[in-house]
Amino acid sequence: MLFCQIKTNVINMKILVVGEKKKNVFAYVKALREKGAEAKYLRILKFVLVSKHNKSFIKTTIGLIDKYDAIFIQSRTSLGPFIEPMLEQIEEKKIYSNCKIGSYYNSLNEPLQNVTLTTNGISCPNSIITGNEKNIEKIIERLNFPILAKSIKGKEIQQSMIVNTPSELNVFIKSMKHEMDGYLFKEFIKGRIISCLVIGNKVFAIEQTKENNDSQKINLMKGKTYRVRDDEKEIVISAANAIGYDIAQVDIINKKVISVSPIIPLQEFNKICSENIEKYVADFLIEKVKLQGEKKSYKDDLKKIRKAFSKTLFGRLFSKKKKTVIE
Amino acid sequence: MSSKKIKIEKKFALKEKMSIVIIGSKKFKQSTVNAMISEAQEVFDKAMFVTIDKIQIITTEKGLTLKYKDQNLLTDYDVIYPRFSSNDFLLGEAILKAIETSKAYNPLNLKSFQITNHKYYTSQKLSKEGVPGILSTLLISPKYIDLVIKEIGYPIVMKLISGFAGKGVVLVKDKGQMNSLLDTVHLFEECICMQKFVKSKNPGTDVRCYVTGDEVTGIMRIAKKGDWRSNLSRGGSAKIIEMTQEIKKIALTSAKILNMDICAIDLMDNNGKYVVIEVNFMPGPFKKYIGNLMIKKWIKFLYKKGIENKKKIK
Structure with missing residues (x-):
């Protein structure tokens, strides 16, 4: 309060929006600027991570990112191996981000996402993950048909198919041209998928108009706005947080979570829900920066008092060793 | 009786x-x-x-x-x-x-598995805590390679982030080599890790430190003639060595930072100072060179920790 400038004043806030295509995310930059924040867009390809002895930093074509108060990331999960170490640096610099460390790995790996949600008490379709297709009929006795079967090779899901009988499942397994590293079998739940957009404690939702009889593909533009119930709201917010996101799309069916993703389909949600989602996102980011600023301020004040004291006669007499000033 | x-x-x-x-x-x-x-x-x-x-x-x-x-x-x-x-x-x-x-x-644990399977992430995690390592960078697009060259300079070691046993590692000596390699590597992987080439006092050799709890066992690995990578799977050899306190400290600190009770830390001599080049989640026990020494140590350690853990739970 005494020495440092607390970021409660929006005009002092610097927020970086990181994405892959400008047209997909520039609405957020605009919304932040309208609220008075200094917002900038930068393509994730323009980032380079550097690690030296005792120091690591994020280098971009516009310089270092240290001056930013928040970084809003909207990149695909396959960039997880790049984004994860980047998130660690962002957190170290006490910059707010909508994604926590580990979130992108959780999203990139569907079996891991499944296990993470289950261990956090979040209801998902019953599933079995296995590396071996031998005795598959016996293995999947624990599940009810229809089953969504997925094959895994390396770090990716190769193929997926809904199977209704054990013989269809065998056909799926035998259709694999190469040896797979694993399989994910999930009970396929029929019903209407609800796609929820979680922004902190706010949830916007789109419900599919038709039941998903043969596919888990969602076409948001063919959905209708949906008012989530309290229990559904709790489920989707918990799911987003369990995976590591403050802002995420969470799809549910009959109150079971089927996927969590960091990318917001902005256009679709704006159209169907008749909202300006980017303004809610902007409000959320600004609020987070304010909260972060308040937490930082007293610590910064103590450091500055200590520094000032160490320069006095008493400070020199009583201090045990010199400390370098933290930048 | x-x-x-x-x-x-x-x-x-x-x-x-x-x-x-x-x-x-x-x-x-x-x-x-x-x-x-x-x-x-x-x-x-x-x-x-x-x-x-x-x-x-x-x-x-x-x-x-x-x-x-x-x-x-x-x-x-x-x-x-x-x-x-x-x-x-x-x-x-x-x-x-x-x-x-x-x-x-x-x-x-999960986190240590994710980090040690990522060459750049390992380097970042350790160097942040002051463990001597190699200057490393990570990028997505070859278009911005200049940002990397400004930091590292040539020669550069280009690595696939989850390569192992010396695979997916290429030494790049100049810009000409870099341009032709970059496009090829980028076809296979979205992220490219580049590290400064470490000039070793003893080229083709490194030290593998097996960490088992608080104990460190040092093995020197020597590369096959003509190869700059010292991995035994590439035809090198190994022998047990007496380690300096410096090496022991680096190995134990690295294992602690990564929260791993059993692992192997590979170090290289960089102009008289040892630096960490890699951390192994699943180290091979080098049976051909040291018999069952490491296997015995691991099993005894796991037994001891298992007992301690079981008593804690009770």
């Missing part, structure tokens, strides 16, 4: 019944597995080896199970020792996350 006999019987009666399951890669070395199980059976009451592909991870409303035949590995064992590689990354992550819910002792 003699007093010595009574003491032995008492000790036996007090001995905790301990069990271990070792989860290995789909493609494993039979001789190593045989040696591990043999040593484990000397110490544990029940020892089992199972490959990762034979385990089923079952998630239901009731919770999570790690099933192998009729056993739930999360509850039926006192010690779970995961020994799988980056080849098993997708399943491995899910299994390690599941193991976190178990009360069994596990010397490794």
Whole structure:
């Protein structure tokens, strides 16, 4: 309060929006600027991570990112191996981000996402993950048909198919041209998928108009706005947080979570829900920066008092060793 | 009955019944597995080896199970020792996350698996805490290579982030070589790790430090003639060495930062100072050169920690 400038004043806030295509995310930059924040867009390809002895930093074509108060990331999960170490640096610099460390790995790996949600008490379709297709009929006795079967090779899901009988499942397994590293079998739940957009404690939702009889593909533009119930709201917010996101799309069916993703389909949600989602996102980011600023301020004040004291006669007499000033 | 006999019987009666399951890669070395199980059976009451592909991870409303035949590995064992590689990354992550819910002792964890399977991430994590390492960078687009060259300069070592046993590593001497390689590498991987080439006092040699709890065993690896990579799988050789305090400290600190009770830290001499080049989640025990030395150490350590853990839970 005494020495440092607390970021409660929006005009002092610097927020970086990181994405892959400008047209997909520039609405957020605009919304932040309208609220008075200094917002900038930068393509994730323009980032380079550097690690030296005792120091690591994020280098971009516009310089270092240290001056930013928040970084809003909207990149695909396959960039997880790049984004994860980047998130660690962002957190170290006490910059707010909508994604926590580990979130992108959780999203990139569907079996891991499944296990993470289950261990956090979040209801998902019953599933079995296995590396071996031998005795598959016996293995999947624990599940009810229809089953969504997925094959895994390396770090990716190769193929997926809904199977209704054990013989269809065998056909799926035998259709694999190469040896797979694993399989994910999930009970396929029929019903209407609800796609929820979680922004902190706010949830916007789109419900599919038709039941998903043969596919888990969602076409948001063919959905209708949906008012989530309290229990559904709790489920989707918990799911987003369990995976590591403050802002995420969470799809549910009959109150079971089927996927969590960091990318917001902005256009679709704006159209169907008749909202300006980017303004809610902007409000959320600004609020987070304010909260972060308040937490930082007293610590910064103590450091500055200590520094000032160490320069006095008493400070020199009583201090045990010199400390370098933290930048 | 003699007093010595009574003491032995008492000790036996007090001995905790301990069990271990070792989860290995789909493609494993039979001789190593045989040696591990043999040593484990000397110490544990029940020892089992199972490959990762034979385990089923079952998630239901009731919770999570790690099933192998009729056993739930999360509850039926006192010690779970995961020994799988980056080849098993997708399943491995899910299994390690599941193991976190178990009360069994596990010397490794999900985070350490994710970090050690990522060359740049390992470097960043360690260097942040002051562990001497190699100047490293990570980028997505070859278009912005100049940002990297400004930091590192040539020659550069280009690595696939999850390469192992010396695979996926290329030495790039100049811009001409870089341009032709970059486009090729980028076809296979979205992220490219580039590191400064370490000029070693003894080229083609490095030190592998096996960390087992607070103990460090040092092995010097010597590259095959003509190869700058010292991996034994590429035809190099190895011998046990006496380590300096500097090397021991680096190895123990690195293992602690990554929260790993069993691992191997590879170091190289960079103009008289040792730097970490790699951390191994699943180190090979170098049986050909040091016999069952490391396997015995690992098993004894796992037994000891398993007992301590079991007492804590009680």
